[in-house]
Amino acid sequence: MTWSRAISGGSATSCTSSIIEENYTVVKNLGSGGFGQVSEVKEKTGAKKHFAWKQVSLEKDPYGENEVNLLRDLKHEGIVKIIEAHNADGMVDMVLELCNQGSMQEYIEQRFERVPMSYEKLYMAPEFFQITSCMTQLLEAIKFLHENCVAHRDVKPANVLLASGRRWKLADFGLATKFQPGVFLKSNVGTRPFQAPEVAQKCYTEKCDIYSTGILFIALTIGKAYSRPEDLESEEEKAAAVQLLDEKRWRNQELGTHALDFAKSMIRTPENDRPSAAEALDNSWFNSTSGPCCVIA
Structure with a gap:
């Protein structure tokens, strides 16, 4: 499966994590594990909103693409919202709603x-x-x-x-x-x-x-x-x-x-x-x- 597009709209793009770097500034690391890491990022342009950037290695986490496909279809105020997602070179990049009050x-x-x-x-x-x-x-x-x-x-x-x-x-x-x-x-x-x-x-x-x-x-x-x-x-x-x-x-x-x-x-x-x-x-x-x-x- 190969995909690379904004979940909430916009044009398709080729994807590496450089796309995240081009559009967002990393604010701080929020956590990491065996499958990947999560960071807080801020838009470089526009409203400069803050989001969570989750990067997952498909080699370590074969369910990474599945997470994107499910979140894309699940719209509920009690579920973290996915903003956009990209997939390239065995890595999945997800930009998610930021829940900055902790777990x-x-x-x-x-x-x-x-x-x-x-x-x-x-x-x-x-x-x-x-x-x-x-x-x-x-x-x-x-x-x-x-x-x-x-x-x-x-x-x-x-x-x-x-x-x-x-x-x-x-x-x-x-x-x-x-x-x-x-x-x-x-x-x-x-x-x-x-x-x-x-x-x-x-x-x-x-x-x-x-x-x-x-x-x-x-x-x-x-x-x-x-x-x-x-x-x-x-x-x-x-x-x-x-x-x-x-x-x-x-x-x-x-x-x-x-x-x-x-x-x-x-x-x-x-x-x-x-x-x-x-x-x-x-x-x-x-x-x-x-x-x-x-x-x-």
Whole structure:
């Protein structure tokens, strides 16, 4: 497959990363990984808007082109928007909407505060309305994906970005795929502990995203991502995992009467027992009332 054009319009161009250099100024590096890197860039002309430039090596990430094709067709306020994309010499360059308020992973990490005269840390959980707002936005984006027969397959805090206006957006569609209703997906992809157990068994549906969202919800609420005890090696790790979903712990969180039930519903196994994204949005927990809280990490 060979393509090189602006997603949002404009004439086709031949492509190397020099096209990015000709039209944008690199402001700073936003992150890098085994597949490529992401930088903040600014237009050299016109409105001089800021965007995110993601460059992916197809040799390291064979899903790079797939990400462009999916994002080009997925238009939703809860999904990072693609502006333009180019492909040449085994590299994919994507210019994306900039979400400059950081990732949910960073948001969670920044909410830990050290206890004076102690090595312990307190996780200052977001307020009830902040968590419900985040989960509503994320589940609406996932609902849109599933209605359009797309499974993200890598929902995790690092892939949920915060844009201006307190808008959370789902990003990084490198592992996303189209699916046919009723046909199982087979690729073992994703990130533990957010990966649904059936994914490792290579027989699953789009509801793998619901499991991942449930683990994300626990991490946002408690400050730690839940791992299934059966996936852990030491007895200490298994006991800690069980304690993470202890009813007393969640009752003291003051996050509403059904918060723990909501979390457990999304990580049920088998996947048929999980709600759809639409059903999760109708959970009674969203209508609870609550106040602020904190827990010791």
